[in-house]
Amino acid sequence: MTTATTTAGPARAATAKPVTMAQALNRALRDALAADPAVHVLGEDVGTLGGVFRVTDGLAKEFGDQRCTDTPLAEAGILGAAVGMAMYGLRPVVEMQFDAFAYPAFEQLVSHVARMRNRTRGALPLPITIRIPYGGGIGGVEHHSDSSEAYYMHTPGLHVLTPATVEDAYGMLRAAIASDDPVVFLEPKRLYWSKAAWPTGEPEPVPPIGRAVVRRPGRTATLVTYGPSLPVCLEAAEAAKEEGWDLGVVDLRSLVPFDEETVAAAVRGTGRAVVVHESSGFAGAGAEIAARITERCFHHLEAPVLRVAGFDIPYPPPMLERHHLPGVDRILDAVGRLQWEEG
Amino acid sequence: MTTATTTAGPARAATAKPVTMAQALNRALRDALAADPAVHVLGEDVGTLGGVFRVTDGLAKEFGDQRCTDTPLAEAGILGAAVGMAMYGLRPVVEMQFDAFAYPAFEQLVSHVARMRNRTRGALPLPITIRIPYGGGIGGVEHHSDSSEAYYMHTPGLHVLTPATVEDAYGMLRAAIASDDPVVFLEPKRLYWSKAAWPTGEPEPVPPIGRAVVRRPGRTATLVTYGPSLPVCLEAAEAAKEEGWDLGVVDLRSLVPFDEETVAAAVRGTGRAVVVHESSGFAGAGAEIAARITERCFHHLEAPVLRVAGFDIPYPPPMLERHHLPGVDRILDAVGRLQWEEG
Amino acid sequence: MTVLDTPAWRPRTDPAPLLPDAEPYRLLGTPDAARLDDAWLTTLYGQLVRGRRYNQQATALTKQGRLAVYPSSTGQEAAEVAAALALRPEDWLFPSYRDTLSVVARGVDPVEALTLLRGDWHTGYDPRAHRVAPLSTPLATQLPHAVGLAHAARLSGDAIAALAMVGDGGTSEGDFHEALNFAAVWQAPVVFLVQNNGFAISVPLAKQTAAPSIAHKAVGYGMPGRLVDGNDAAAVHEVLAAAVDRARGGGGPTLVEAVTYRIDAHTNADDATRYRDDAEVEAWRAHDPIALLERELTRRGRLDDELRREAADRAEEMAADLRRRMHAEPRLDPMDLFAHVLAEPTPQLREQRALLRAELEAERQS
Amino acid sequence: MTVLDTPAWRPRTDPAPLLPDAEPYRLLGTPDAARLDDAWLTTLYGQLVRGRRYNQQATALTKQGRLAVYPSSTGQEAAEVAAALALRPEDWLFPSYRDTLSVVARGVDPVEALTLLRGDWHTGYDPRAHRVAPLSTPLATQLPHAVGLAHAARLSGDAIAALAMVGDGGTSEGDFHEALNFAAVWQAPVVFLVQNNGFAISVPLAKQTAAPSIAHKAVGYGMPGRLVDGNDAAAVHEVLAAAVDRARGGGGPTLVEAVTYRIDAHTNADDATRYRDDAEVEAWRAHDPIALLERELTRRGRLDDELRREAADRAEEMAADLRRRMHAEPRLDPMDLFAHVLAEPTPQLREQRALLRAELEAERQS
């Protein structure tokens, strides 16, 4: 398993070359474009510029601007056009430049992308991948740090994926593009520059969509998290050793489908869980995760499943964001409250 | 308390005149327009036609088409214009014709309406009321039966209200319009024609936003619900008597702010709760409600809080919707599972 | 050096040829109609009579509770039919929610075309088999789909075109704008047909746009705008066919505004007397698309009783068949709710499916 | 009876006067410049020099880590300044995210105008006090706000206008379309200023629209479109002031396209060499807005060393003040996160506020 350098991953063989998550995503797109002529990348600035995060760097040059296309500046138009392209048999991979700039496409997403297969009894599946850089922690000004996963999770007919490691970024994006269903692919902005040793030779095979992974086993309590909060949770788990706590960490990877089995098994083993994510807590992803864990594991729980999430406030300006984002201390405080509930 | 005729409400004094929820909403708008010249109603077909549900019937005639305005057909434009009107000091009341047709305005809602006060440190509060007829059960074709409350609940900076009785419809809409903050006001379509005796004389005073109400006390378990599902829950509670169950029913009314006190008190009294709503369950309102109840009442719970919600599917066509909507049997089955968990 | 010498400023397109004529293009009743052959007019006539009958029958079916709702296109049959006939089989049609008639004229089974409005499912036909996009209600959202599909066809080297339909009200939506802009920038083989029928539910055109005409919007995208009498089936067909050919041949998109009138209420559930005078409706009845064709055929001495009866009979057969089949209960399987949500159901969907199955089982047994 | 006699079809507006001229309007360097008085040109000159210096200083502050990011309007100072000066105090300005300079030229404190980009809060000034809407990044979304505000003012009987700014890229968004349409239908007193600076980040105008010009979009809404040399401060000001006066007087909205060029990269974080040639930039430098003014002043014998020095000095003072104040740490209070979410915090927010307060307390003590 490759983990981001911010996390305590095992060292790689010396031959492996360190690669950022952005580069891994770029490679996934390149490999997908090379493997299947139906794959088309489109979005704002994805062509000549290579994307504002350089995730599409070089693709237009290598595959031509008809395979990797700079569109006019209109997100509903981009996604709507992708729907038509998919109806014709292509596999569009759309980039939304930032999380908050995906909102103009919300109607197309909810009313069409998510429903076309069902509407047509399977006659018109829409193999569209919608890449959205999301989340905060990069000092972005207003509207550049939203976490919008809950909106997508609540929309039936979509897959919602979010990688937390360099290796997963590659594999999961390949899986998303290979899927015959629409996938909202959420890329944690602040992990774009996280690095990991890249396997020499071919990248690892495409993982199945819908499998969570235990990043760290533990006996005291389980942290359930995903995307940008994984490194924070791993750090918290390290720090927890000082308190004598052995914390497990589950990385969901796939928010839809949701891997109840893996999560429930981990939580049953500890009887205590904290769900961690940076988007606002109220009616957020953590609500579903906590409710579901409780439904499945009630009689194994020693304490209520707690949530550590962003506050229920508009995303703060850069200079204040650290107070909003779940950090190690806030996570450990929550774990502490779990202990206390035991008494 | 006035309840919809579909529910077993107490009979009113003979002098009281039966009124539908649509009429009560109409009266709330009329009274608000009369009381405050800053109030302006706008939307598609709200003027001459009086709205497709007749909620704005007669307003243009009485107050002129500058106070109740037919707009061009563009929801983002409508809500965006309302933002500007509110910036100038007006109190716009916007109608979105149907739930799914509010999605084009999603960016304006999330990126501006919900954030303007915070963005400007309180200098630009936006007293906008966004009325959205929502939910199914009226035989509507695709895109006419969505329940979108979870999207709005997850968006910090908004109030989210939904009345379930004729009397609340009046009072809550008045409260929404009186609020200095934006309110998403969700009107349960299938209760538009529900009737209640209307108090003679002046309508009841404006209730505070953010208060749930116990519609029915109970000792066996608590049903927590809102909007279109309230009558169903009351019916289920009636039917449950046959099983020897005494079910309490809490009507949330206000999804944001969320009245934890009232809900927690009710659930602590029974130790068992089922959350009922018709929108899709996954990452839906019920997830937050269940998670929050569990956090607050864990040591009082005899069983996990269960959810009875719409399936995680696109809203079905009219001829199949009854299989999707939570009905009395499905609710009682869930209550039965609570009992079973006890063992 | 002036700004004109600088690289960013170039008048890239001459606006003049993009502007529509001042008056809607007409053929029927004009000298130009001479070039239309009788057989073609007879065909159009039969289609329009059939279309009118379809609208009437479908409206009747709402009264009988066989349709949830029906947005009639009575008065608009010329544009509805011409749109379908302007296309080759390999082209694609993107109807708006009112355009059931176009869908039927394109060859979709009249019953399957009504699935959405009947309420047994959302789409009743296979869009790929007919090259007809699903009928769907979110206004203007189908327009970017048409652009994307047309663009994809062009990328694939297929010489086809897409025809996308929308109402006057729908032109106010952002999606209209984005679609037209994409189409022009990509030179996608797509034709946009706006049926300006005077109303968006109750809202008259004057409250919808202040433009000289909807066709004038074209110049802002750099595509030609064409204005046509929407009740003149021959004229609409000619304009659309030319635009579709041009698109197919790589000439880029066109915006066509067909000026017409919605004779019936918005849907069977609407009360049009709330917002318009009967006098206006009557004025438009005098310009009825079928009557226009009849006058042309009469002028040519082609409209005899036989032709009338023949058209009426064929329409009646269609209506009878529709009635009969719509009165039969549709096949319904509640388990279909889970059949097509995703290629592979999620674990959560599997659980919910099992719950429903158990409920149905219990229902059957009780 | 023809379709033209029917009630729904009326050519409501003559399109001809709505169409922009074929070439951008210019004043500086033309015989018409004679009517401009020296004092006015001197004022403009001082403002432009100051504006250029502001752009440079703000860009420098990004390198020093004092701003999160800065989208420079170097090369666009003419339009930025003219927009602010075309307004009366009671009018409203709706800037796009790049228009810090307009905001400052309107009188907002240069430091408060940078709050968003500095990152200590989202908006640093009181929009109502200055009648300047917040700077905000979702493109084109400010345009319907401007329409709504202008409409509200008109309903309130106040004779004011709103000026809304947007980039060429922003014109592709649905909100642009919806805003212009609402404005024209409502005859709202609003003027739309599109700064066509050739690029939307890396995307050149040719990939953004195929229209003859952006100003040509106006006709599709039934409002006049005006094309102006965006680097000619006097011309932009004249066109905008006329449009604003017209709007204020009840004449309805106008769309103005100012043709200009973004000399700097998109922001300090962008690498413009990836998508454009230096040659193009150099060509535009020859048409620099300050140089255009200097040439005009020189022609008049008004540009002496004193005027130059005076302008440079005043600009330098502003820059020094900006530097000094931006190097001071901004006042930050984490508890502000909860201060303005809603008028009354929800119980949930109160709980979260208490949590943060406790954390901060613990931090202080450790």
Ligand SMILES: Cc1ncc(C[n+]2csc(CCOP(=O)(O)OP(=O)(O)O)c2C)c(N)n1
């Ligand atoms: C996005 C969206 N908003 C609102 C509606 C509700 N609605 C259905 S039809 C209609 C009027 C449409 O008018 P027009 O586009 O002129 O088409 P017509 O009905 O005249 O064929 C409206 C407002 C909708 N279907 N979609």
Ligand SMILES: Cc1ncc(C[n+]2csc(CCOP(=O)(O)OP(=O)(O)O)c2C)c(N)n1
């Ligand atoms: C809705 C939305 N989509 C995407 C972006 C990301 N973005 C920021 S600036 C920009 C380009 C804007 O170009 P233009 O409108 O021409 O203005 P300019 O930058 O040239 O001033 C883009 C795509 C955004 N801010 N908002």
Ligand SMILES: [Mg+2]
């Ligand atoms: Mg219409």
Ligand SMILES: [Mg+2]
């Ligand atoms: Mg630009």
